[in-house]
Amino acid sequence: MAVAETAGLDPVMGFALVGALGVGSQWLAWRLRMPAIVLMLVAGLVVGPGLGLLDPSRDFGNLLQPMIAIAVAIILFEGGLTLHFAGLRDAATGVKRLVVLGAPLGWAFSAGTLHYVAGLSWATSAVFGGIMIVTGPTVIAPLLRQARLRRRPAALLQWEAIVNDPVGALAAVLAFEIVIVVQTATGAGQAVADLVIGIAVATLLGLAAGWGTARAFGRGMVPEYMKVPVLFVLVLGVFGVSDWVLHEAGLLAVTLMGILIANVELPSYTELRRFKEQATVMLVSGVFILLAANMDRETLMALDLRALLFVLAVIFVARPAAVLLSLAFSGVPRAERMLIALTGPRGVVLVAVAGLFGERLADIGIEDGAQMAPLAFALVAATVVLHGFTLSPLARALGLTAADRPGVMIVGGSPWSVALARALKGIGLPVIIVDPNYMHLRAAREAEIETYFGDLLSEDAEHRLDLVRYEQVIAATDNDAYNTLVTTDLGPEFGREKVFQLKRSKDSSARHALPATLGGRPIGPNETYLEANARIHDGWEFRATKLSKEFTLSQWREKNPKAFIVADFGPDGSLRFLGPEAEPLDQNDVQILVLAPKREERKEA
Numbered sequence: 001m002a003v004a005e006t007a008g009l010d011p012v013m014g015f016a017l018v019g020a021l022g023v024g025s026q027w028l029a030w031r032l033r034m035p036a037i038v039l040m041l042v043a044g045l046v047v048g049p050g051l052g053l054l055d056p057s058r059d060f061g062n063l064l065q066p067m068i069a070i071a072v073a074i075i076l077f078e079g080g081l082t083l084h085f086a087g088l089r090d091a092a093t094g095v096k097r098l099v100v101l102g103a104p105l106g107w108a109f110s111a112g113t114l115h116y117v118a119g120l121s122w123a124t125s126a127v128f129g130g131i132m133i134v135t136g137p138t139v140i141a142p143l144l145r146q147a148r149l150r151r152r153p154a155a156l157l158q159w160e161a162i163v164n165d166p167v168g169a170l171a172a173v174l175a176f177e178i179v180i181v182v183q184t185a186t187g188a189g190q191a192v193a194d195l196v197i198g199i200a201v202a203t204l205l206g207l208a209a210g211w212g213t214a215r216a217f218g219r220g221m222v223p224e225y226m227k228v229p230v231l232f233v234l235v236l237g238v239f240g241v242s243d244w245v246l247h248e249a250g251l252l253a254v255t256l257m258g259i260l261i262a263n264v265e266l267p268s269y270t271e272l273r274r275f276k277e278q279a280t281v282m283l284v285s286g287v288f289i290l291l292a293a294n295m296d297r298e299t300l301m302a303l304d305l306r307a308l309l310f311v312l313a314v315i316f317v318a319r320p321a322a323v324l325l326s327l328a329f330s331g332v333p334r335a336e337r338m339l340i341a342l343t344g345p346r347g348v349v350l351v352a353v354a355g356l357f358g359e360r361l362a363d364i365g366i367e368d369g370a371q372m373a374p375l376a377f378a379l380v381a382a383t384v385v386l387h388g389f390t391l392s393p394l395a396r397a398l399g400l401t402a403a404d405r406p407g408v409m410i411v412g413g414s415p416w417s418v419a420l421a422r423a424l425k426g427i428g429l430p431v432i433i434v435d436p437n438y439m440h441l442r443a444a445r446e447a448e449i450e451t452y453f454g455d456l457l458s459e460d461a462e463h464r465l466d467l468v469r470y471e472q473v474i475a476a477t478d479n480d481a482y483n484t485l486v487t488t489d490l491g492p493e494f495g496r497e498k499v500f501q502l503k504r505s506k507d508s509s510a511r512h513a514l515p516a517t518l519g520g521r522p523i524g525p526n527e528t529y530l531e532a533n534a535r536i537h538d539g540w541e542f543r544a545t546k547l548s549k550e551f552t553l554s555q556w557r558e559k560n561p562k563a564f565i566v567a568d569f570g571p572d573g574s575l576r577f578l579g580p581e582a583e584p585l586d587q588n589d590v591q592i593l594v595l596a597p598k599r600e601e602r603k604e605a
Helices: 002-007 011-032 036-050 056-081 085-090 093-100 102-116 122-131 137-147 151-184 188-218 224-245 249-262 269-293 297-301 305-326 334-341 348-363 367-398 415-426 438-446 459-464 480-494 529-537 553-559
Strands: 407-411 431-435 450-453 470-475 499-501 540-546 564-569 575-577 591-597
Touching: 011 036, 011 056, 011 269, 036 269, 036 297, 036 367, 056 224, 056 249, 056 269, 056 348, 093 102, 093 151, 093 305, 102 122, 102 151, 102 305, 122 151, 122 348, 122 367, 137 151, 137 367, 151 188, 151 249, 151 334, 151 348, 188 224, 188 249, 224 249, 269 348, 269 367, 305 334, 305 367, 334 367, 348 367, 407 415, 415 431, 415 438, 415 529, 415 540, 431 438, 438 450, 470 480, 470 575, 480 499, 529 540
Parallel strands: 407 431, 407 470, 431 450, 470 499
Antiparallel strands: 540 591, 564 575, 564 591
16 A cells, blocks of 8 residues: 555556446446445545545646546537437426526526635636536436436426536536636736637537538448547547637537537437447546545545535525526426425536636636535535435425336237236336337227327437336337337347347247347247237236245246246336246245236136
């Protein structure tokens, strides 16, 4: 340990440690169902100021700030890519109010809290207040899945986070431009000229790069395998040139570039978005670990009672005031207004941008800019931990939960699908059947099962379906190719272990076999559409059976030799769909969902 503190880590070992800690924290958070940012915060603080094993300023030297700046630029570009105007037009009045009114109100109230409670200067407060508009889509998404809110409050929180992510970045960038130009220019006229020129160049360069990228990609001027590398090189180039004209104007340029690309019809947009999301996960992890590890003990010890009062004022005064004022007379019910007002987790973008801007402000003589990073850490840690543990109880208290268990989405309105949906609904699971053929949904409607008429892969479904309520997808239409397309498309979003499909009719033929990367997992006896629906027509049914010490799995098998186990439900409410080779949980209080002949057709009841 002493050697690490004096000599420092080799840069290659430092990069390896940051990567291992960042990705490891994300994986562990997934396993423990915790917000990843909490574990990344703890990991960075432990190896940094805690053990002194990693000191980014010492180990990476002059490379640290350029690395963080480039990573933040790519993160903000990703934020711009999430702002799709079509989705914004279809959003509810409440979402528009949270953006149009809530963002400037949140900026003003946050800046006031920073100045009067935290004691920061107006220059630092204006920059930091802009960043605090961001509620963090990467943080709110897992919280919403865990809480399983109703459609409208979930949509309000989700869209606020998505839209305000680039809006908050733009607000912080513009405030920072004003501060830095005023501080470094020789006179007011020169300051205004520098600011206007820098913003104009950044705006034009960002929009031109976005338009040029869209045209080149759309006309096939760039091969598919080079689209992602070309896009990332363009982002770095736009950032570098804009930043050379005016410090930090590159952040404005790349955000606008992302917004423009998000709103043109690119055939490969989905693939680009998924890759940049994966790259952003890596960058977010790395930046957060670096910023946490770069904190020194003296700065952390400076978080006194005033910092605590600042955090409390933001959570219980500034955030609720901005939300309640923006949603006043909007038609949003009072319970939903209260839930949104008391839910505002901050994420990695806040910490990354605050750390970067804080360093810049300190470099130009605004000393309290150095307090932005520790205050950002305190706010992020407090809000993530608080909302991570209180969102579900608060939603239940206000009557805004959609269901106590995660639901199932079934694609295809066949008799097999309706029978499975009835069984799932009978044990209290939210279930919906989706089909582009209205007549196929008739039986589901008669059974009072929730339905959606339309293509699941359409843009309308993306905006109208409340996907937060559903954790697993079963593709069971009569079109094998469509089933494969649905499960392949939704696999990255739901997790490939949570998407299933009926067996393809030609799977047994090597000529028609698909690679493992396409399609979903088998379910139940792994039958084709015709075979599965033939069983229903022959009188088979889905039903649930509870295991106990008196009635074990082996005893059930003896009494039901022809039946197939389709899923099991753990005592904690977890649902697992099973394939033909999977074994269910053989425990007390476990329920199994089985496909078996109807009871009246069996000799034993």
